[in-house]
Amino acid sequence: xxxxxxxxxxxxxxxxxxxxxxxxxxxxxxxxxxxxxxxxxxxxxxxxxxxxxxxxxxxxxxxxxxxxxxxxxxxxxxxxxxxxxxxxxxxxxxxxxxxxxxxxxxxxxx
DNA sequence: GTACTGACCAGAT
DNA sequence: CATCTGGCCAGTA
Numbered sequence: 001x002x003x004x005x006x007x008x009x010x011x012x013x014x015x016x017x018x019x020x021x022x023x024x025x026x027x028x029x030x031x032x033x034x035x036x037x038x039x040x041x042x043x044x045x046x047x048x049x050x051x052x053x054x055x056x057x058x059x060x061x062x063x064x065x066x067x068x069x070x071x072x073x074x075x076x077x078x079x080x081x082x083x084x085x086x087x088x089x090x091x092x093x094x095x096x097x098x099x100x101x102x103x104x105x106x107x108x109x110x
Numbered sequence: 111g112t113a114c115t116g117a118c119c120a121g122a123t
Numbered sequence: 124c125a126t127c128t129g130g131c132c133a134g135t136a
Contacts, residue, residue, distance in 0.1 A: 008133085027118055027119085028118070028119060028120095031131095038131045039131065040118040040131075041116065041131070042131090042132055045132090048116085063117075069117040076117085
């Protein structure tokens with residue numbers, strides 16, 4: 001197995017790309033699927049380094065609390081929420097969604 | 111080499 | 124529900 005991959009970002013992006021519409025995944029879940037297990041932070045960095053215009057549905061990635069990690073007032077935060085709603089996801093009163101309902105459950109897909 | 115930070119997570123109080 | 128604590132990995136000073 002590779003120890004330090006130079007393309008962890010790509011790996012993470014690929015996993016994110018596997019998230020089906022209408023569902024979301026937590027940073028920890030993505031990390032686990034990517035084989036990084038405990039590197040949820042690395043996932044956040046990868047998304048932050050994610051270039052604009054990429055086909056990666058980064059908006060389907062939220063934190064373990066079912067909330068958008070991005071700070072309020074930023075375009076990214078607004079965009080993410082709008083996109084999720086467009087996918088059919090409904091937010092609760094404040095900015096949290098029901099992970100029990102929308103969490104992506106990886107199966108035999110890889 | 112150490113120290114601090116960050117789109118994090120889980121458990122305890 | 125709010126706050127704190129320890130852990131995890133990678134980047135930067």
